[in-house]
Amino acid sequence: MKTVAIVGASANPTRPSHLVMKYLLAKGYRVIPVNPGLAGKDLLGQPVHANLTDIPGRIDMVDIFRNSAAAAAITEEALRLDPRPRAIWMQLGVRNDEAAARAEDAGVRVVMNRCPKIEYGRLSHEIAWTGVNSRTISSKRPKLQKGFQHLGLRAGPHKHA
Numbered sequence: 001m002k003t004v005a006i007v008g009a010s011a012n013p014t015r016p017s018h019l020v021m022k023y024l025l026a027k028g029y030r031v032i033p034v035n036p037g038l039a040g041k042d043l044l045g046q047p048v049h050a051n052l053t054d055i056p057g058r059i060d061m062v063d064i065f066r067n068s069a070a071a072a073a074i075t076e077e078a079l080r081l082d083p084r085p086r087a088i089w090m091q092l093g094v095r096n097d098e099a100a101a102r103a104e105d106a107g108v109r110v111v112m113n114r115c116p117k118i119e120y121g122r123l124s125h126e127i128a129w130t131g132v133n134s135r136t137i138s139s140k141r142p143k144l145q146k147g148f149q150h151l152g153l154r155a156g157p158h159k160h161a
Contacts, residue, residue, distance in 0.1 A: 001060035001086060002030055004116070005052055007074050008065030009033030011043055016091070017065040018044075020117045027120065032059065052077050061087040063116060068096050075099035079106050091115055 004024055010017045021044055024031045032055050033043040039050035049055050052062065052074070062078045062085050064071050071090050078085050079102065087109040090096065100110040120126075 003032065003058060003060045004029055004063055005032045005034050005049075005055060005059045005061070005085075006063045006065060007034040007052065009035050009038070009043055009048065010065075011038055011041075016115075020063070020065075020091075020115065021046075023117045023120070052081060058083055059085045061085055061089055061116075063089045063091065064094055065091050066094070068094050071096040072099040075103050079103060079108065084108055087111065089114070089116060092118075 006017055006021050008017050009021055012018055021031050021033060025044060025046075031044075031046060033046055033048045034050070034052060034055070035043075035048055036050040038048040039054075041048050052059065059078075059081065062074065064074050066074060068090075071094055075088055075096070076099075078088055084106065085108060088100075088103050088111075090100075090110070090112040092113060092115050095112045097112075100112060103110050
């Protein structure tokens with residue numbers, strides 16, 4: 001999955017959605033912020049869209065930074081896209097079993113109550129640098145890229161057209 005739409009993206013640099021967006025961009029993902037209050041502006045160099053249907057091209061994953069009740073309408077909007085996203089990701093504290101069942105019935109993978117930044121860090125072993133047990137063992141060494149270390153799952157930041 002290379003293109004991620006973050007629904008509920010924030011311009012506030014202390015908000016989790018902003019931090020996740022910045023992290024995923026640094027890892028080479030194409031990240032599209034969705035926030036009706038910021039539509040038409042840029043966030044971290046990316047144009048902000050009012051909703052998912054305004055985004056041109058394919059979205060591989062929809063990352064929901066809204067509450068559990070709002071996840072139902074966002075999931076329904078995502079399922080109306082053509083083509084549909086391959087996954088719907090509900091952030092930490094966000095869980096909507098009915099929306100998840102509808103998405104899974106439509107062939108879309110669902111992750112709930114997890115953060116892609118944390119999972120990426122765990123799978124790439126970067127999270128171990130902060131003393132967190134990643135539950136994985138590796139002899140992989142970090143690489144210095146753009147002034148800070150990466151243990152990415154991919155070869156490095158990729159440029160997208």
